[in-house]
Amino acid sequence: MFEFVVGSPLNIVLILGAVLVAAALLIWVERRVLGFLNERLGPNRVGPWGIAQSLADVGKLITKEDWVPPFADKLPFIVAPIIVPVVMLLSFAVIPIAPGVGIMDLNIGLLWVLAMAGLGSYSAMLGGLASNNKFSLLGGLRAAGQMISYEVFMGISILGIVILSDSFNLREIVEAQHKHGWFVFPQFIGFIVFVIAGLAETKRWPFDLAEGESEIISGFNTEYSGMKFGLFFVGEYIGMLLLSALIPVLFFGGWYAPFGLELPNAIISGIFWMCAKTGCWIFFFILVRAALVRPRYDQLMNYGWLVMLPLSLLNLLVTGAVVLAQGN
Amino acid sequence: MINFLCKQLYIIWSQLVTLWLVFTHIFKKADTVEYPDQMPYMFPRWRGRIILSRDPDGEERCVACNLCAVACPVDCIALQKTEDENGRWYPEFFRINFSRCIMCGFCEEACPTHAIQLTPDFEMAEYVRQDMVWEKEDMLISGTGKYHDYNFYKIAGKAIGGKGKGEARNELPPIDRRSLLP
Numbered sequence: 001m002f003e004f005v006v007g008s009p010l011n012i013v014l015i016l017g018a019v020l021v022a023a024a025l026l027i028w029v030e031r032r033v034l035g036f037l038n039e040r041l042g043p044n045r046v047g048p049w050g051i052a053q054s055l056a057d058v059g060k061l062i063t064k065e066d067w068v069p070p071f072a073d074k075l076p077f078i079v080a081p082i083i084v085p086v087v088m089l090l091s092f093a094v095i096p097i098a099p100g101v102g103i104m105d106l107n108i109g110l111l112w113v114l115a116m117a118g119l120g121s122y123s124a125m126l127g128g129l130a131s132n133n134k135f136s137l138l139g140g141l142r143a144a145g146q147m148i149s150y151e152v153f154m155g156i157s158i159l160g161i162v163i164l165s166d167s168f169n170l171r172e173i174v175e176a177q178h179k180h181g182w183f184v185f186p187q188f189i190g191f192i193v194f195v196i197a198g199l200a201e202t203k204r205w206p207f208d209l210a211e212g213e214s215e216i217i218s219g220f221n222t223e224y225s226g227m228k229f230g231l232f233f234v235g236e237y238i239g240m241l242l243l244s245a246l247i248p249v250l251f252f253g254g255w256y257a258p259f260g261l262e263l264p265n266a267i268i269s270g271i272f273w274m275c276a277k278t279g280c281w282i283f284f285f286i287l288v289r290a291a292l293v294r295p296r297y298d299q300l301m302n303y304g305w306l307v308m309l310p311l312s313l314l315n316l317l318v319t320g321a322v323v324l325a326q327g328n
Numbered sequence: 329m330i331n332f333l334c335k336q337l338y339i340i341w342s343q344l345v346t347l348w349l350v351f352t353h354i355f356k357k358a359d360t361v362e363y364p365d366q367m368p369y370m371f372p373r374w375r376g377r378i379i380l381s382r383d384p385d386g387e388e389r390c391v392a393c394n395l396c397a398v399a400c401p402v403d404c405i406a407l408q409k410t411e412d413e414n415g416r417w418y419p420e421f422f423r424i425n426f427s428r429c430i431m432c433g434f435c436e437e438a439c440p441t442h443a444i445q446l447t448p449d450f451e452m453a454e455y456v457r458q459d460m461v462w463e464k465e466d467m468l469i470s471g472t473g474k475y476h477d478y479n480f481y482k483i484a485g486k487a488i489g490g491k492g493k494g495e496a497r498n499e500l501p502p503i504d505r506r507s508l509l510p
Binding site: 033035036037038039040041287288290291292307 | 349351358360362
């Protein structure tokens with residue numbers, strides 16, 4: 001019960017706790033790093049370096065009135081914010097963190113992540129529709145269009161990896177990278193498409209059209225306040241964490257150390273390198289938020305269907321052809 | 329087609345350059361001044377809290393001419409003129425409603441005696457709205473403010489107790505026009 005085997009209660013508790021704490025901390029980390037990137041300081045008042053800022057934020061959100069607007073469609077309005085964090089946490093179940101550290105060892109791990117991402121788009125859609133507000137509706141529509149179209153190339157872009165590693169199982173994908181080297185190099189186009197599609201999937205900057213505060217107030221969560229808004233908020237950060245953990249697993253060798261910099265214990269080394277790689281990607285996404293501007297909605301759609309889809313299909317085609325030619 | 333590709337590559341390149349430039353800013357020193365811990369340097373000409381100054385002899389400079397109240401665009405100054413036994417004019421009350429004041433400094437420019445002056449102090453928050461109304465006793469300082477030597481009654485031609493006509497600085501005694509007859 002208390003050993004590091006995939007799916008042991010110890011693992012479940014530790015991973016769930018770590019993900020929730022990390023997601024809460026990310027709220028602070030993002031604001032702080034954004035501050036440094038903008039030559040500001042960011043929140044540094046609560047606790048040492050402002051580290052307790054998230055606690056203060058959560059305290060504020062919990063003590064706010066849990067208000068449902070009288071014109072809203074009650075049931076979907078309440079269900080919508082619950083979907084995001086649940087779905088994102090479920091996706092985390094298949095992320096392999098180190099040998100023996102993980103919650104599920106699914107043979108269809110990659111499909112599981114994609115399926116959960118697909119379910120996640122319901123929350124924005126339902127929230128936008130149920131709010132019964134023009135701006136929410138616009139945000140919900142945008143979220144639906146954006147997430148459903150970018151899911152397509154997100155799926156196709158990682159099929160190249162499935163061909164190379166011969167498996168949908170995330171652990172086997174990591175093992176395959178240990179054998180053949182990181183998949184970024186053979187799958188560079190797939191990698192680019194995956195990062196962009198993943199950004200759009202988490203509705204993070206610069207693809208925050210569903211929220212688009214300068215255009216449609218706050219998009220699909222305009223009418224949300226208190227802990228319902230908090231759930232959307234935390235869900236978004238868990239999504240960012242998930243994406244940042246998925247990219248190393250798929251393209252950067254997962255828990256295996258680069259350049260042979262292994263630590264003595266395999267599990268500790270695995271956890272350390274996984275966290276380090278995830279942290280780098282989190283920083284990159286914050287940097288992207290600080291640097292890039294939001295495209296127009298038609299530009300987003302054009303870019304997706306006219307550039308990303310052909311690119312990912314081409315990548316799939318070439319990968320398949322090369323593997324076929326080599327294999328026989 | 330080639331053109332299109334070149335344009336797309338250029339766009340991607342410009343995005344990468346943007347990312348790099350923003351990244352370099354993480355190593356730069358933050359511009360933030362952490363205000364309550366670290367007081368900013370306030371320039372002497374900053375238009376902040378309004379004071380009433382005294383002349384070098386320690387008398388009130390204000391002569392209650394009402395020019396500041398006229399100049400005030402938000403009508404936040406109220407005062408009433410009165411006179412002492414020497415014939416000096418001074419305000420009976422002088423009241424500024426700082427919840428209306430916009431710190432424009434027009435009153436300072438309008439003042440003929442350098443009495444009303446704006447200072448670099450900007451920390452004027454109050455918990456009770458009524459406390460935003462400042463009386464003369466609250467605003468009158470014991471010093472001369474920005475103009476150390478200026479003394480209106482020593483320069484102006486008005487006769488007051490202890491200073492007759494023609495005794496002001498740079499002033500000649502009044503001429504008896506009848507003595508100029510040919």
